[in-house]
Amino acid sequence: MKRLLQVNDRGIYCERADVYIDPWQPVQRALITHAHSDHARRGNGQYLCHHDTAPILTLRLGTDIRIQRVSYGEPIQINGVTFSFHPAGHILGSAQIRVAYKGEIWVVTGDYKLLNDGLSQPYEPVVCHHLITESTFGLPVYAFKSPFAVYKEIKDWWRENQQAGVNTVLLCYALGKAQSILNQLREETDVPILLHGAVANVNGALAARGYHFPGQWMETEPVTKAPKGALILAPPSALGSPWMRRMGNYRVALCSGWMQLRGARRRRGVDKGFVLSDHCDFRQLNEAIDLTGAEHIYVTHGYESQFTRWVREERGLPAEIMNTLYEDMELEEL
Amino acid sequence: MRVFAQLFEAIDSSTKTSRKVAAMVDYFDRVSDEEKLFAVALLIGNKPKRPVATTSLREWASALAGIPSWLFEESYYAVGDLGETLTLLMPQQSRPEETPTLKAVFATMTALRKYSPMEQRETLYTFWTTLRGTALFLFNKMLTGSLRVGVSRKLVINALARHLDRDEATVAHQLMGKWDPLTTRFTDLFPQQGTALPHHIPYPFYLAYALDREPADLGDINNWLLEKKLDGIRGQLIRRNGELFIWSRGEDLLTDKFPEFGPLTTLLPDGTVIDGEIIPWKDGHPLPFARMQTRIGRKNLSAKMLQEVPLVMVCFDLLEYEGRDIRHEPLLIRRAQLAALIDNPALQRILLRSEEMAFPDWQAAADFRERARQFHCEGLMLKQWQSAYGVGRRKGDWWKWKADPFSIDAVMIYAQSGHGRRANLYTDYTFAVWDGDTLVPFAKAYSGLTDTEIKSLDRWIKQNTVEKFGPVRRVKPVHVFEIGFEGVQASNRHKSGVALRFPRMLRWRLDKTAAEANTKDDLLDLLRLYGQ
Known part of the structure; x- marks a missing residue:
């Protein structure tokens, strides 16, 4: 059959x-x-x-x-x-x-x-x-923790970086994870949240369905540098690209289920891995x-x-x- | 353990050496002398031996995690590290968290060795269910004998020097030798300034980098001592207080392995330290390194072996003379004193002075280097005549200038995922050469490619797998790599009949097809010409 x-x-x-x-x-x-x-x-x-x-x-x-x-x-x-x-x-x-x-x-x-x-x-x-x-x-x-526990870790890390006077770059999939993270940052209005074009495009498309997220697109023209203490969301492919030069002094983290493994994090040479899947x-x-x-x-x-x-x-x-x-x-x- | 776990996290999460050193200094300033001692031991890799067989660890951890052993193995393949696998598979426990001291953990590692399997399992279950996070990870890494912290010895010395307010050379010297943190005190290791160190402690070895420029850039060849680079065991020979000690560069005390050197106790004057290469030597020239390996592993050396593989030390430097540390003197002076000391017929069966190679110019030296293997050496060592004997690996005064490796074009036929930071990535490859129309595997290699090459190859492997056996994939025989190696010898344990020394990938030959790879006969030709 x-x-x-x-x-x-x-x-x-x-x-x-x-x-x-x-x-x-x-x-x-x-x-x-x-x-x-x-x-x-x-x-x-x-x-x-x-x-x-x-x-x-x-x-x-x-x-x-x-x-x-x-x-x-x-x-x-x-x-x-x-x-x-x-x-x-x-x-x-x-x-x-x-x-x-x-x-x-x-x-x-x-x-x-x-x-x-x-x-x-x-x-x-x-x-x-x-x-x-x-x-x-x-x-x-x-074995993944609740995303809410990870969101808290991310916010704490961002705060820690702000105190150290450095920017925070979060690398995550531009469709899905970026929005679920931004959704948790609606209260954080005092410090700028900046978006890579890939994330901004997705946000723009979802606006048609009534979804709105915090964050400004970091336009390519004019080339501006990220202000101090900012949080920047970008896709993993941005790592090591010239685009990252605009981040000034920064720490960078990857958000992915693969970050559960130490080797996967170290291989990518990021400062931190958030296990968020x-x-x-x-x-x-x-x-x-x-x-x-x-x-x-x-x-x-x-x-x-x-x-x-x-x-x-x-x-x-x-x-x-x-x-x-x-x-x-x-x-x-x- | 809690504070050390924080230090580990700080080191592990940074790629900047300045941050790592700052984290260590901060840690040393905060914790007790006792904790510091254990931490230093772990940081420089002076860790306890694996106390429990890994088969037992796997079995007990699978039982605790409630999974069959095959799934444990599959998980291990994916993680690429046994200690980390054990950590990730531990169930989230309801038992309250505990944080033992580093000393308690070290003591447990030592005690476990003497326990019965039942006691071992009970002890491990206790730790496994009460430790959390990084502390659990560190425990398991010690348990599997594979704990490495991401700092070089140099950085640890740097941090300790800052913490103790001493210069790095002193700290490096004080850290030498084998010491057991369970029987040593921090103040024994780092006594007050001016206190003499125990007489068995070796000096830190001075190490050379590979030559990274044109030899002509080094200036007049006459300012340099050129020696053959020999393939043996770097050693330091110490004669002090009527006793003889021989240390390897890995800081193993090897005195008992080399009975040949016994007579030196009486033949050398007190207060002598010599740096050199210990090497099997017969009929006026070195024997292959492989011969040395056959004897180094043995507990009892037979008279036959001593006769067949006699060792000498080819001495190249004198560090202590008449009880005085002369490392700051120019090499020229040290060599002269070395000559005066050992150019003595009674010593010549065991101590040889390294040959000072005379070349009219750098070109002549380069010609020699190219044919180095014909002269039983790996290339040349270049040392500035005016240089002091340094500490650790430094650039400038000492260089190694090795002959180019042998090379063979081979086809990749199997791939396996790597370990540690290469976990879950196909990075370990098996290579084959043609024997008629079949491919015969002859070498495994995992180093030499860039991260970008590894990434694209990994993708290709996943899409071009013909067969899987456990962690190994057989792939389509398509890609050709130039494999470099340092030596070749006959072997009946390998299908190809040869075993290579230090094989690695020199180049990914995208310009070649599998059919253009070398043959088994090409390998056998090399064996005939240079085989050991």
Whole structure:
């Protein structure tokens, strides 16, 4: 019997509805879990995504793409298959996609996290038979604290740097983490918050959806230096670029789940690493399996072979690897 | 341990040496002499030996974390450091936090060795469940015998000198030798100014940098002493108070390993310290270093071995003469005194004076360097005749000028992720040469590429993996690298039949295809010509 969802050379495919979820090759009709570039690629005939994802797709892929916008929980019928989007807690607008046909339910998590970051629509478990889950941090060495505890660490560090008379540069993914951090800095009005163009562009696009964030774009012309004590948000790719010369005397930190490992932090030569991730850690991945009650687990990008074996041998559930082309984007750029 | 953990964090989170030194000075000013002593031991790498087998550590930690052992191993591959893996896998405990003193931790490390496995496990569970954060990490790093703090010995000396208000050379000297913080006091190590040091303590070694300029820029060749750079063990020979001590540069006391030197106790006058290279020597020239390695590891030296691999010290400097520290004298004077001291027929079977190589000009010296291997050496040492004997590695008066390495173009066939700051990144590669139409692995290397090259190669490896076994990936045989190495010898433990000394990547040959790599015969030719 053919499965309702399977992977082919273009993406996760639902043959019955003839649609793809997060395809990596151009297709007619694509359902998009979220706007990160490895999940939302160019060249598709039509994009189906959450309202908050749409402005980012337009920003990145151009205004001429065809987008159908949906709300969370809104059922969409395609060739008798019911699709619906449910909050994934990863970034604003990120969704798990539920696929139901004749009583059989599949869920594609996309990227997700169970911890509330204060901005993204919080994760909601979706009961299903078949769960296709990511596994970016699918090893028990990854155990993340609440984002709110990390926000406090970030603010404390910023204050410490201000007292030392140096600027604070935070490197984080321009879509997602940048906004959830800025969202916590609304009270900090006395000191300037400056944004790299990549972050400012995303903020600008989200304004159309009524989301507003503190921070000024550090324009490239005229070339100005950051004032003392400022906090600057930039994507990881800014590290070591000439753009950083404008930061004056600064300390720099990376915000990423990878910062859990000392080697990853030292390799990048940053002063500090904040363990802040928009993905599930090992415990959350296990909890998600419990919450969905899924009987079959398919593991995609990350530590897929290890997490599959764990689910199969230690949790006694049928599990298999699903080979996709999604990448870990935590340290990549938009 | 709490304050030391803060110091570790301060050092670990900075790349600036000035900040690291300031953090150490601040720490030394704040803590007790006792804590300082243990901290200095850790900072300079004088750490306790690994007290428990790592297999036991893995087993007990997996049990405590509630994971199967295969998942522990997978986690270890990802983290790339056992101490850190143990730390990350410890469950968040409800037991109250404790912060033992550094001394207590050191004492535990020593005591653990004598415990039964049951007692070891109980002790570890106690520490694992009551330590937190950096303190837990430091404990586990000591437990795995791999604690390194990101400061050089030079920086520690610098900070101690500032804390004690003494000059760096004095502090460097006082820190020499093996000392056990559990049986030493801080005031023993750093006695009041003017107090004589214990007679077994060696002087800090003077070390050379690789020559970083044209030799002609060094001026008149006649101002320089040129010696063959020999491949042995750098050692300091001390004859004081009727006793003989031989120290290696790694500050191991090796006196018992070299019974040949025993007669020097009576043959050398009291108050003599000589710097030189200890090297196997027979029939007027050095034997390969590999021969020395076969004897250095042994507890008991057979008469046969002593006869087959006799050692000498090729002496190149005199640091103490008639009980006087003469390191400040010019090399010219020290060499003259060295000659007077050891040009003595009774000594000539064990102490040789390093040959003073005479070249009319730098070009002649360069020609010799190129063919250095034919003369049983690795290149030349250049030392200014007017120079004093310095402390540590300095630029200017001493240079090493090594011959270019051998090189072979090879194909990368396996990749493995690295350790420490290279964790989770494919940085350790296995290389192969052609034997007919099959690729035979012959060397592993992990150094020589830039961070940018490593990053792009890492990406390529992840996308071009043919097969995975544990942490190792077999990749498509596409990329060619020029592999450099210092020596080659026959080996029946390696598939290729050869073992290389210090292989590393010299260049990523993007201009070559796999088919253009060298062959096993090319390697065997090198073995025939230069094999040891």
